Each structure stands twice: as structure tokens, then as C-alpha cells.
Amino acid sequence: MSKTKERTAAPGGVPLQGPVAGPVAPPRVSARRRRPGMIALSLALVVAGGAGVAVLLLQVGHRTQVVTVVRDVQVGQVLTEQDLGKASVALDPVVKAVRADDLDSVVGKRAAVGLKPGSMLAPSQVTKAFLVKAGEQLVPIGLKAEQVPATALVPGQKVQLVHVPAQGATDTGKAPENAPQTIAGRVVKASKSAPGTGVVVVDVATAADDGPTAAAWVSASTLRLVLDAPDGS
Incomplete structure (x- = not known):
């Protein structure tokens, strides 16, 4: 047996309505208080960023x-x-x-x-200057691989050309009584090592009076090249 809900009707057949809710008020959102200092900082960051981009663009564009x-x-x-x-x-x-x-x-x-x-x-x-100055001579010196300094030879490097005893000369096992003879020079140019032999040719400028002596040492294979310390060292 089904049950039916009874509806009460007002006179005239109009059904009576239940209680009607009033208008719903929107939720109150508390306004966030903005701090003037934070606003100023934000504006400053925006301005600084824009200025940085402008400077970068100017630098990239300036050639x-x-x-x-x-x-x-x-x-x-x-x-x-x-x-x-x-x-x-x-x-x-x-x-x-x-x-x-x-x-x-x-x-x-x-x-x-x-x-x-x-x-x-x-x-x-x-x-403007000549690499070989007035009063100088240019002496080419061939150095074997084991005679080339590990320090790169560059133009202007000061060197000493040292005279050493010829290979096979009498060796008494004693230190030489006199210091070896030396000639001051200046590197003008150094070639790359030759393929196969590894020989490096160094052009050294010497005083004109010393040029022939240095050339004779080179011919007799009794010359060694020693680098001087840089100026001020």
C-alpha cells in the first residue's frame, strides 16, 4: 500500500510554499593592506630590470x-x-x-x-723599428730537440750564447778554471721544429763585433743558447 504525501493547498488550489530563505550575503573578503615599501621595491626592480635589458641591447648592437x-x-x-x-x-x-x-x-x-x-x-x-738594429748582426742558430728550452722562444727574449768544449775534447773530470765565454743576444725569430729532425732555427741578434765569433761557434757545434731572466726578475 503506497503512501502519498499530502499537500496543503491554499484557497483557490494554489499550493502553499514552505519557508523561503532570505538573500544570501556574499562572503566578506578582508582587504589586504598593501605596504607602500613593498610597492616601491617592486617598481624599482621592474625599472632596474628594464634598464639592464636596454644596456645589454645597446652593447650587443654597438659594434x-x-x-x-x-x-x-x-x-x-x-x-x-x-x-x-x-x-x-x-x-x-x-x-x-x-x-x-x-x-x-x-x-x-x-x-x-x-x-x-x-x-x-x-x-x-x-x-717601426727594424728587428736587427744598427750595429747588430743576425746569427742563425740550429738547436736540436733536446737543446730547445721548454719555455717558448719569442721575439725580444734576451739570451746568452755560451761557448762549450767541442764534443770529444779532452775531459780531465775537473771543473774548468775559467768561466765559459758568452755573448749577449736577443731572439728575433724562432722557427717551428723541422719534421723528422726536430731542429729549431733561432735567429739571434748580437753586437756586430760578436757576430763572426757566434757564427764560428755554431759551425763548430760548440754553442749553446741560454735564456736570460726577464727584466725586473
Whole structure:
């Protein structure tokens, strides 16, 4: 037996409604109190970030025309326009490079060091002076692999040419009474070791009076090359 819910009706057949809820008030959201100091800090960070990006863009966009080397140039060789080129680079202020506008000022000068293609030309890499000065002579010295110093030989390095007894000379086992004879010199150029033999040829500038003596020592294989300490050491 089913049960039916009775509905009460108002006169006229209109059903009576139950209690009607009133309007629901929205939840109260407490307003967060903003601190002026935090707002100012946020604005400062935004401004600083924008300024940093602007500076970076300016640095990336700012390029400098510089002189470059386009082919091998040996030490002491006179520079020509065919040896040099120009390039646009983003140049750090601490890097010293010859500006493209000054290209004519370096043409005709000599390379103070060996120059390689693709490198920027620095003012210190060129010189007006002859590598062999007046009153000097150039003595080529061949050094075997075991005679080459581990320290790289570079132009301008001061050296001593030392005369040693010839191989096979009488050896008494005693220290020599007199100090070995030496000649002061300066490295002008050092070649790479020759394939197979490992011999390195070093061009050394000496006083004109000492050139023939040094050449005789080289011929007799009684010469050794010793590096001097750098100036100020």
C-alpha cells in the first residue's frame, strides 16, 4: 500500500510554499593592506630590470670596425694592405685593437710578432723599428730537440750564447778554471721544429763585433743558447 504525501493547498488550489530563505550575503573578503615599501621595491626592480635589458641591447648592437689579419705574416715582415682586412665586432673596452680608420697607419710597419689569419691586430703587434738594429748582426742558430728550452722562444727574449768544449775534447773530470765565454743576444725569430729532425732555427741578434765569433761557434757545434731572466726578475 503506497503512501502519498499530502499537500496543503491554499484557497483557490494554489499550493502553499514552505519557508523561503532570505538573500544570501556574499562572503566578506578582508582587504589586504598593501605596504607602500613593498610597492616601491617592486617598481624599482621592474625599472632596474628594464634598464639592464636596454644596456645589454645597446652593447650587443654597438659594434666597432677593427683591422684584422687575413694571411700569415712573419716576424719582421713589412705589412701591406693585402695582409690586412676589416671586420665589425662587439669590442670590449679593455681589448686593445687597431681601429679600421687607422689601417693606413700600420701599413708599412713591421710585424713585431708572428701574425695569423683571422686575428685582430693589436697596436703592440707592429713596430717601426727594424728587428736587427744598427750595429747588430743576425746569427742563425740550429738547436736540436733536446737543446730547445721548454719555455717558448719569442721575439725580444734576451739570451746568452755560451761557448762549450767541442764534443770529444779532452775531459780531465775537473771543473774548468775559467768561466765559459758568452755573448749577449736577443731572439728575433724562432722557427717551428723541422719534421723528422726536430731542429729549431733561432735567429739571434748580437753586437756586430760578436757576430763572426757566434757564427764560428755554431759551425763548430760548440754553442749553446741560454735564456736570460726577464727584466725586473
